[in-house]
Amino acid sequence: MESSFEIRTRTVFDQYQRDQENDPHIFDRLVSLIEEEYFGLAAGSFRGLDVLDAGCGSNANASYAFLEKGAHSVVSLELGNDWMDCARKRLSRFGPRSQLVAGSVLDLPFDEKRFDFVHCAGVLPHTSDPKTGFEELARVTRPGGSFFLTIMGTANGVIYRCINHLRELYQNDEQFRSAIDNLNGSTTREAIDWLLNAKENEEEEYMPGENAFFRSLFDDDLFVTIRDRFQAPTYHEFSFTEEQIRDWFVECGFDNIRRISRYTRNFHNLRRFLAPMYRHYDHPLARFWFGDGCIQMIGNKPST
Ligand SMILES: C[S@@+](CC[C@H](N)C(=O)[O-])C[C@H]1O[C@@H](n2cnc3c(N)ncnc32)[C@H](O)[C@@H]1O
Structure with a gap:
């Protein structure tokens, strides 16, 4: 059992x-x-x-x-x-x-x-x-x-020290917990769209393709791993x-x-x-x- x-x-x-x-x-x-x-x-x-x-x-x-x-x-x-x-x-x-x-x-x-x-x-x-x-x-x-x-x-190491602190925060802080629970490819795409639009309103790309490269750093595979570490x-x-x-x-x-x-x-x-x-x-x-x-x-x- x-x-x-x-x-x-x-x-x-x-x-x-x-x-x-x-x-x-x-x-x-x-x-x-x-x-x-x-x-x-x-x-x-x-x-x-x-x-x-x-x-x-x-x-x-x-x-x-x-x-x-x-x-x-x-x-x-x-x-x-x-x-x-x-x-x-x-x-x-x-x-x-x-x-x-x-x-x-x-x-x-x-x-x-x-x-x-x-x-x-x-x-x-x-x-x-x-x-x-x-x-x-x-x-x-x-x-x-x-x-x-x-x-x-x-x-x-730095990453796992941070993870251990953030695991505690996940247990004790409702706002942080809800952010992690809602972390996935689609919520992140929305956030990145907002960020890059706001950036583009202010200045042009510093390097060609930098926005596309930035987007490529985040996918569902990453968010499953991050949720795993906290949850x-x-x-x-x-x-x-x-x-x-x-x-x-x-x-x-x-x-x-x-x-x-x-x-x-x-x-x-x-x-x-x-x-x-x-x-x-x-x-x-x-x-x-x-x-x-x-x-x-x-x-x-x-x-x-
Ligand atoms: C990090 S996952 C790893 C899954 C898989 N080995 C992999 O590498 O993708 C840990 C797994 O251990 C299982 N687990 C936890 N306690 C267990 C136990 N006492 N006996 C067998 N499996 C257990 C969990 O249900 C979970 O699926």
């Missing part, structure tokens, strides 16, 4: 993830995130694997990618049953290779050593007990298999360190543990100028803005 906190989490995420599913650009961008090279694997490595996509989200974009890449089976797990219509719409073309399961990462309804590849992106901070979730995911990883995890690092309930603020997650992998008997990163392609908004910092998370500029950033780590369970 889900707690009221989990139901709230699921409800908030369900809204974003359906928005993402309805926008072909966003869905395709999310699917394109899963590529072998990112995980340090040879092309074709997912072929024939049994994969768990834990906390897959209503649109199960990673599950879709693993299936497209030839996984033998993909189990897509989320809290409750209410999300399944959305994921099923996408995944039904894969037939019995795709299975949708309601459950929690804190108590996985699977035998141990069940999966060759366990994928869990952005889920554990939303649970009441991330360490238990980690141990559960490690338990179901097969010897010889891999477990991949993303988790937000400590909020010790999504988390038990744990951004407080995980790379060392701590590495220790968890070691405690659970994993080896070849490595932090990985990627160049996140295909942003059509201002995040295309942030993407180099996602890739080079250790660069001083990236550390300044994002601190520990999004910790993306993978480990192998030794064959016995």
